[in-house]
Amino acid sequence: MSSKGSMKDKVMKVIGKISNSRHMIALRDGIAQAVPLIVIGSVFMIIGQFPIQGYLKFMAHTFGPHWNVVIQQITYASFDLMGLIAVIGISYNLTKSYGDVAPLPAALVAMCGFFLTIPFSMHKDGTFWIPLAQLGSTGLFIAIIIGLFLTDFYVWMVHKKITIKMPASVPPAVSDSFTALFPGFFCLLLVWVIRMGVSFTPIETIPNLMQYIFKPLSIVGTSLPGALICEFLVSFLWLFGIHGANVVSGVMTAIWLAAMQQNAVAFAAHKALPNIVTQQFFDNFVHIGGSGATLGLAIMMIMFAKSDEYKTLAKLEIAPAFFNINEPLVFGFPVVMNPFIAVPFIVAPLLNVLITYFAMASGIVAKTIGIMVPWTTPAIISGYLATGHISGAVLQAVLIAVDSLVYVYFFKKADKRKVQAQMENAKKAETQA
Structure with a gap:
């Protein structure tokens, strides 16, 4: 094993121990x-x-x-x-x-x-x-x-x-x-x-x-660089089978909940909302479909899957994905230890951070008003409830479209490989028969 691989394994082992402590x-x-x-x-x-x-x-x-x-x-x-x-x-x-x-x-x-x-x-x-x-x-x-x-x-x-x-x-x-x-x-x-x-x-x-x-x-x-770093860590850790959201939230939840309540107090007093990055910012706008913004991937699977494996997985995962539950997809696709799908799994939520942050900072989209919308609430509904404005729902629709576009190329390539493997296995079965 190379020294680089050994170091990576050691780092992941330490992170795993911390997250499971x-x-x-x-x-x-x-x-x-x-x-x-x-x-x-x-x-x-x-x-x-x-x-x-x-x-x-x-x-x-x-x-x-x-x-x-x-x-x-x-x-x-x-x-x-x-x-x-x-x-x-x-x-x-x-x-x-x-x-x-x-x-x-x-x-x-x-x-x-x-x-x-x-x-x-x-x-x-x-x-x-x-x-x-x-x-x-x-x-x-x-x-x-x-x-x-x-x-x-x-x-x-x-x-x-x-x-x-x-x-x-x-x-x-x-x-x-x-x-x-x-x-x-x-x-x-x-x-x-x-x-x-x-x-x-x-x-x-x-x-x-x-x-x-x-x-x-x-x-x-609660800054844009901080949000980007946190989200990168969430996706990066998931690629190694470590629940990145749990690791990051263990440190940052207190900060994001405090920001959420500051917005709630300001909203109740009819004052300008002070924070963009809150718990709802991540739960309802960044993690659409779960960590990695995988609702876009689930939709692409439903629309374009040709391999039997991904067709079956799509049918199993599309409903949970709308409720932001993506473990079947993360481990079934799989996303874990899959360098090919790692690119969109990291890029999609980072784009969500950037788009959401600038949309709210510019005033195009309302900020989250400090209401704790459960993370399992489906997109569009959660966007409206979290912001108290239709602009939140529209933003979520845009984010889903962006995430789908990020995933579509990589999914089609992965699906093509599955189809080829499926055909090869069928030929082997015929030969053995």
Whole structure:
């Protein structure tokens, strides 16, 4: 094996280990716990901010001028709690992965640690005020750090037997509670010490510290070069059988969700939307058909396949492709370890990034309004919902056409090879008969 091939294998092995590590899996699965509630909150945001003036006037006339504030209380109780939900989900999944530590007490300790990072305000009557924004996407970075590192510290103390051991006759729920006592105490003490230490600096609060640390990453992550780099990595890793979207989203999801919520806040306040690159930018405009923008490939297969193999695969894949599920295509075509199809698999989504970015930056197409449209929503529908404007649906139609054109040459060449192989196999079968 050449040194070049050996180096490539080593790099891919390292990336594979990282993407399949317990911490990356816990991060991905933990944030995924927030998705259903984000979608629910987005539905009520749509109801309260549906971008048709006639509808808004009718609702205001029927239910009063503040009707949408009442409707969006569900949004505040779901969408705006994604950080809180994420820290519980990450901690729970990470603890569960160890197999010998009760996950629920650890998740509750992580939740308390997360609350402890938030700067409370005291009213004159002695009550505390918690800024809701810190429980949402604004606090997502802190939620990730607490969910991963504080949970590891908790598990380490349990493994080191820094616990209160109860008799076997004690019910598990009670026993787990006492097991969490000392680890929970030291975890919260650690967060409190960090909080107090930061309070004596000009930065003052942990949220301010996180903004200072991650500001460069957030700027890059929501820029055009950052979007292109991220998308290239998604496609490139998939070519080696590594779920590129999971690897990249493990790092970037917090940034894109925060950008999404900034747009949601601006949209609700009828202000200019600040961000182009959001979670919906990728889910609904770049990954049309899934990673690699493979809906275009699926359509070309349906239209032009001549080989029996691709005709059959096209019939199996076209329906999932419309719902952005492309694993049957990625592994059945295959795209993995196929240098010939690698070119359009990388180029198509990069073109989607460029076309979408400039279309939104120029104002030709509306930006995403911060509504969490499920990634399985079919194109055209998702484009309208994500932008609140028909221009989003039109853009998706254009992107599908572009992706199809990118794939058509490469698919026809691959299909021609399959037809030739099919004919050769038929001749061999006749000869043997």
